[in-house]
Amino acid sequence: MRPDLLGQLLFFTLAGLPVAILAATIAPRKGRSRWYALIAFIPLVNILCVLWLASLSEWHLVERIRALEAKLGMD
Numbered sequence: 001m002r003p004d005l006l007g008q009l010l011f012f013t014l015a016g017l018p019v020a021i022l023a024a025t026i027a028p029r030k031g032r033s034r035w036y037a038l039i040a041f042i043p044l045v046n047i048l049c050v051l052w053l054a055s056l057s058e059w060h061l062v063e064r065i066r067a068l069e070a071k072l073g074m075d
Helices: 003-029 034-041 045-055 059-072
Strands: none
Touching: 003 034, 003 045, 034 045
16 A cells, blocks of 8 residues: 555544544434444545434434323324
C-alpha cells in the first residue's frame, strides 16, 4: 500500500469514528440495528444516515403510546 493511500484511509477512518459512535448510540433507541454505524464510514452518506436516524421516533415511546391506546380502547 502506498503511504499516501494509507494516510487517506486513516484520515477517513478517524473522521468517521465520531459519527459511527453517534449512529451506534442513536440506532437502538430508535428501534434500529447497531449495524447502521458501519454506514458512518462512507463519506457524506454518514451525515444523511445520522440525520435520518435522528428524525425517527423513539421506539420505547411509540410502544408506550400503543399500550396506552390499547388500554383505553382506542384501537
